Amino acid sequence: MKKNTKKRYSKKNKAQASLFKQTLVIVFSLVIGTVLFFLVNKFFIPYSLPIPQTTAINWLTVHRHSLLVDYLRVAAFVFCFVLSMLGGWFLFVWKKRQ
Amino acid sequence: MVFVCMEKKTIIIILFELFFVFLWLFFVGQMSGTSALRGDINFLDEGQFAAWVNQIFHGEKMYRDFFTAYGPLQIYPVYLSALLFGKNMFSIRLGAGVLQIFLGIGISILVLKTLKVHPVLEAVTLFLILLIPGVFLRQWIGIFCILLTVEAFTKRSKSLALLSGSVLALSFLESVDIGALSLFTVGGYIGYISAFRKNPPHGSLIKFFILGVVLIAAIFAFFAQKDGWLIFYFKETIKTITSDSGINLANGMGLPAVSFERLYLSPIFFIRFIFSKAMLFYWALLYLLILLCISIFRFFLGLKGKENIISFLAIFYSILWFGTIIGRSGHYPIVIPIILVFSSYYLSQLFPFKKTNKTSDKIMGLLFLGVVLGYGLRYMAIYRFTDFPNIPGRKKVDISVSRVSPLGISKKQADEIKSLQEFFAKETKQGDTIFVLNNEPAIYFLVDREDPTAYGLPFLAYSKSMREDIVSALSKRKTQFVVEDSQAWAVDGISDSQRLPEVVSYVNKSYREYKMLGHYVVYKRI
Numbered sequence: 001m002k003k004n005t006k007k008r009y010s011k012k013n014k015a016q017a018s019l020f021k022q023t024l025v026i027v028f029s030l031v032i033g034t035v036l037f038f039l040v041n042k043f044f045i046p047y048s049l050p051i052p053q054t055t056a057i058n059w060l061t062v063h064r065h066s067l068l069v070d071y072l073r074v075a076a077f078v079f080c081f082v083l084s085m086l087g088g089w090f091l092f093v094w095k096k097r098q
Numbered sequence: 099m100v101f102v103c104m105e106k107k108t109i110i111i112i113l114f115e116l117f118f119v120f121l122w123l124f125f126v127g128q129m130s131g132t133s134a135l136r137g138d139i140n141f142l143d144e145g146q147f148a149a150w151v152n153q154i155f156h157g158e159k160m161y162r163d164f165f166t167a168y169g170p171l172q173i174y175p176v177y178l179s180a181l182l183f184g185k186n187m188f189s190i191r192l193g194a195g196v197l198q199i200f201l202g203i204g205i206s207i208l209v210l211k212t213l214k215v216h217p218v219l220e221a222v223t224l225f226l227i228l229l230i231p232g233v234f235l236r237q238w239i240g241i242f243c244i245l246l247t248v249e250a251f252t253k254r255s256k257s258l259a260l261l262s263g264s265v266l267a268l269s270f271l272e273s274v275d276i277g278a279l280s281l282f283t284v285g286g287y288i289g290y291i292s293a294f295r296k297n298p299p300h301g302s303l304i305k306f307f308i309l310g311v312v313l314i315a316a317i318f319a320f321f322a323q324k325d326g327w328l329i330f331y332f333k334e335t336i337k338t339i340t341s342d343s344g345i346n347l348a349n350g351m352g353l354p355a356v357s358f359e360r361l362y363l364s365p366i367f368f369i370r371f372i373f374s375k376a377m378l379f380y381w382a383l384l385y386l387l388i389l390l391c392i393s394i395f396r397f398f399l400g401l402k403g404k405e406n407i408i409s410f411l412a413i414f415y416s417i418l419w420f421g422t423i424i425g426r427s428g429h430y431p432i433v434i435p436i437i438l439v440f441s442s443y444y445l446s447q448l449f450p451f452k453k454t455n456k457t458s459d460k461i462m463g464l465l466f467l468g469v470v471l472g473y474g475l476r477y478m479a480i481y482r483f484t485d486f487p488n489i490p491g492r493k494k495v496d497i498s499v500s501r502v503s504p505l506g507i508s509k510k511q512a513d514e515i516k517s518l519q520e521f522f523a524k525e526t527k528q529g530d531t532i533f534v535l536n537n538e539p540a541i542y543f544l545v546d547r548e549d550p551t552a553y554g555l556p557f558l559a560y561s562k563s564m565r566e567d568i569v570s571a572l573s574k575r576k577t578q579f580v581v582e583d584s585q586a587w588a589v590d591g592i593s594d595s596q597r598l599p600e601v602v603s604y605v606n607k608s609y610r611e612y613k614m615l616g617h618y619v620v621y622k623r624i
Contacts, residue, residue, distance in 0.1 A: 019448065020458035022395075026388070055562035056346045057597045059590040060425075065352045067344055067425050073353065074424050077380075078387060078417070085391040093398075 022089070029088030030081065037080040045072050108211055115224070119203050122228060123196045127488050129481035130231040134196045136488040136495060136506045139187055139515075142555070142587070145540025147176045147194040148187065149554035152543040155185065161330035165552045165559075167338045170322070170331070171271040172198075172236065188505040190543070202233035205242045206439050209412070212245060213405045215439075216446035223442040226474040231481070232431040237419065239269045240280040241436070244411045247284040247307070251291060251299050252404045256306045263310020271318060274335050275422050283415040287407070343425075348560045350425040351590050354379050373476055379430045383420055385437045385473070389413045392444055409440050434477055441470045501544050515544050517615045522547055522579070531577045533568075535605065536586035536594050550575035557589050557597050565600040572604065579612070580605050580621040 049066040060067055104112075127133030132140075139145070146166075153164050154177050160170060172194075179193030180186075206227060210220045227233050243265045250258035266284060270277025288307070292298045322328035342348070354376035371377065393410035416436045423429040448463040495506035499515050507515075522532065522545040531550040534541045539554035551571040553559045559568055572580075586594065595602045609621035 018456055018459055019462045020456070023462050026391070030388075052345050054345050056348075056560040057592070057599070058346075058348055058350050058557075058560055059592055060345055060347065060350045060352070062592055062596070063352070067347070067350060067352075070353045070424050071421075074383070074421070077383065081384065081387045082391060085388070086394060089391070089395055 022092070025088050025092045026085060029084045032088065033081040033084030036084055037077055040076045040080060041073060045069065045076060104211065112207055112211060115207055116200075116204055119207075119224075119228060120196075120200055123200055123203075125489055127486070128199070128231045129229050129478060129484055129486045131481070131484035131486050131488050132191070132195070133488045134188065134192055135490050135504065136492075137485070138507050138511045139502070139505075139540055141538035141540040144187070144190055144194060145538055145543070146554055147173065148190045148543035149539030149549060151177050151180050151185075151190065152546070153549065153554075155180070156548050158548075159325065159327040159330070161334045162327045163552065164549070164554060165334065167334075167342065167558075169271045169273045169277075170318075171268060172273065185501060185543075185546075186505065187502045187507075187540075187543075191505060198235045199233055201235040202238040202435075203227060205235075205238040205245075206233065206435060209241060209245055209408070209439055210442070212249070213408065213443040214446070215442050219442040219446045222471070223438050226438055226478070227435040230431070230434060230474065230478055232433075233435045234432065236273050236276055237416075237432050237436070239265065239272050240276045240283070240415055240419070241412045243269055243280045243284055244287075244415060245408055247287060248404050248408050248411065250307070251288065251303060252407075254299065254303060256303060259303045259306040260310040260313075263307040263312075264314045265310075266307075267311045267314035267318070271314070274339060276419070279415055279418045279422075282418065283411050287411055342560070346560055347425045348558045349589060351427060353424070354427055356380075375480060378477065379427045381473070382430045382433050382437065383417075385441075386413060386417050386420060386433065389437065389440050389444065390417060405443065409443055412436065413440055431477070434474075438470065438474055441473075445470060501546065514616050514618070518581075518618065519545050521613065521615055521620065526578065531575045532579045532581060533572055533577050535580055535582040535598070535601070537589060538583055538586060541581060550577045556594060556601065557592075559598070559601075562600070565598055568598070568601050569604045572601075572608075576623065578623050580609050582619045582621065583617060584619055585617045 046069060048064075049068050051061065051064055051066060054061065059065070124134040127137065131137055150160070150164060150166060150173050154160070158164060160166060160173060166173065175197060176190055176193035179197070180189040183189040183192065203224075207224065210223065215223070243262060246258055246262035246265055249255070250262050262284070266277070266280055269280045288299070288304065292304075319328060322331055344350075356376070390410070390413045393406060393413055396406050397410065413436075416433050420430075420433060423432075445463075445466055448459075448466065490506065494509070496509050496512035497503050497506040499507065499512045500519060502512075502515060518541060526532065526547060528546075530547060532542070532545070532547045533550060535556065537555045537557050539549070542549050542554065551559075551568045553564070553568060556568065559565050571577075588594070589597075605621060608624055610624050611619060612622035613620045
C-alpha cells in the first residue's frame, strides 16, 4: 500500500512538474540560500577566533587567521544551501500534491 | 574484474579509449604544459617525488628517514618507474604524473560507462578532463571503491565484494584521508542497505568485502615490515592526522577573499568578480551541493537505481573531501573532473529532449548543457598562457641533460641544471650531503646528492622542533654546501627565510657565500 502511494506520488510529480518549473524552484531556493548564508555569516559566525598556541610558522599564523572560522563559514554555506534547495523543492512538491 | 559486468563491445571501446588517453598524456599532455616527453620540470611537485626516490636509492627508508604525508602507493610506483626506465626525470614524470592521471581518467571512463552517460556528453566530458589538470588517482580511487561496492552489493557478487574491499585498503595506502572518506562513504552505504533494504545483502558478501581489506593490509604489512618502515608509517600517519592539520597545516591558508566593496563600481566589474579565479573555489562547492540535491530529489522521485546511488555516494564523498581542502583552497581543481562527470550523468538524463515536447524544457536542457560547458571552459581559460600542446618536435628543447633525458626541457632550465650538476660533481663526491634551503627538492635528484634532513620540502618543518631537527641534521652530517634559489617561489607568499628562522640563522652563522650559479647562491661551510 505504502509502495503504491509512493509510486503514485513520483508519477504524479514527474507528470506535473516540468523541468522549467523545477529549475525555477531551485534557482529561487538558491537565492533564498544566499540571503540566509549572508545573514548567518553576519550575525552568528564570529569575525575571528583565538589562535591555538603553536610554534608553527605558516600563512595562518603569520596572518593570525583562524581556520576554525573558515570551517564554520563553509559548514554554514553547505547547511544554508542544502536546506534551502531541499526545503524549496519539497515545499513545491507538497503544494503540487494538494 | 569490473569488466565482467559489461558487454564485449563496451570493453573494446573502453580499451580503445584508454589507449588513446595514454598516447595523449604521453605525447601531448594536459594544459599544464607538460607531457611525458616534453615540458620543464616542476622543482616542487615533481621534485618531491624525485627527492624521495633519490633517498630510497641512497638506502634510506620512507617514513623512517624522510617525512612524507603521502601514502606508499603514491611513492613506490615512482620508484619502480625509476628502476624500470632509469634514474631520470622522465621516469619520475611517468610514475608521479602520467600514470596517476591515466589511472584517474581510466576510473572516470569506467564511471561514465557504468552510469550509461549519453555518448556525446561522454565524449565532451572526456575531452574536458583530458585537457584540464585535476584528475589524479588519489581522489578517483575513492570513487572506484564506491563504484565497485555498489556493483558488488547490487549484483550480489562475492568476487566484486572482495575486489571492492581490496580497493578500499589500497585507497588508504594511496592517502589516509582518501581511505578514511571512502570507508565512511561505503561503510554508510553497506550499513544502510543492511538495515533498511527489504532483502539485505547476505553476510558472506560483507565477509568477502572485509577479506579484501585484510588481504591487502596483510600484504602491505608484510612488505613494509620486511623493508623496515611499518611502525614508522603508522607513527607518521597518526602524526599527520593529529598534529599536521588545523593551525599547523604547513600550506594552510584562509578561504579565498571575497570583497564586495568595489562591486558597485560597474556591472563589468561585478561579472568579472563572479567568474574570477578566486570565486571558482566557491563555484565548485556550490556545484557539488546542487548535484547532491539533485541526487536526493531523484531518490525521492523513486529513482533508486544503482546509477543514482553511485552518483549520490560519489558526490557525498566529494563534498566530504572538499572539507579537507578548506585550509588549502588552491587544491579545489581536483573536484572539477568529478563535477563534470556527474553533471554529464544528470544531463544525459535530459539529453534526449525528444521525450518532451515542451519548448521550455528543451531550452532548460540546453541551458544546463551551456552551464556545464561554460564551467569547464572557464577553468580551461586559466591555462590559456601555458605552452600547450607540448609535443615532441614542435620546438627546440634540450634532451641532453643527464638525469633528465629523454625528457626534453627548455634551454634555460637545461643550462641551470647543467651548471648545478657540474658544480656539485666537481666540489663533492658520492655520499656527500647538500641542503636546499628552498622548496626545490628536485635538485637532490638532479645532482645525485643526499639530503641530510628528513624534509625535502623544508616548509613542511612547520614547528620549532622540526626546524631544529633540520639544524641538528646539518650539524651532525657536516653538510658542506647549502643551496639557495634567490628566485624561489614563496609558498603562500611566506618566504623560506620567514618560515625557517632557526635554519637561516644557522646557515648565516656556519656558512659563507661561495659561488653564484645563475640565480642559485651556494654557501660553503666555514
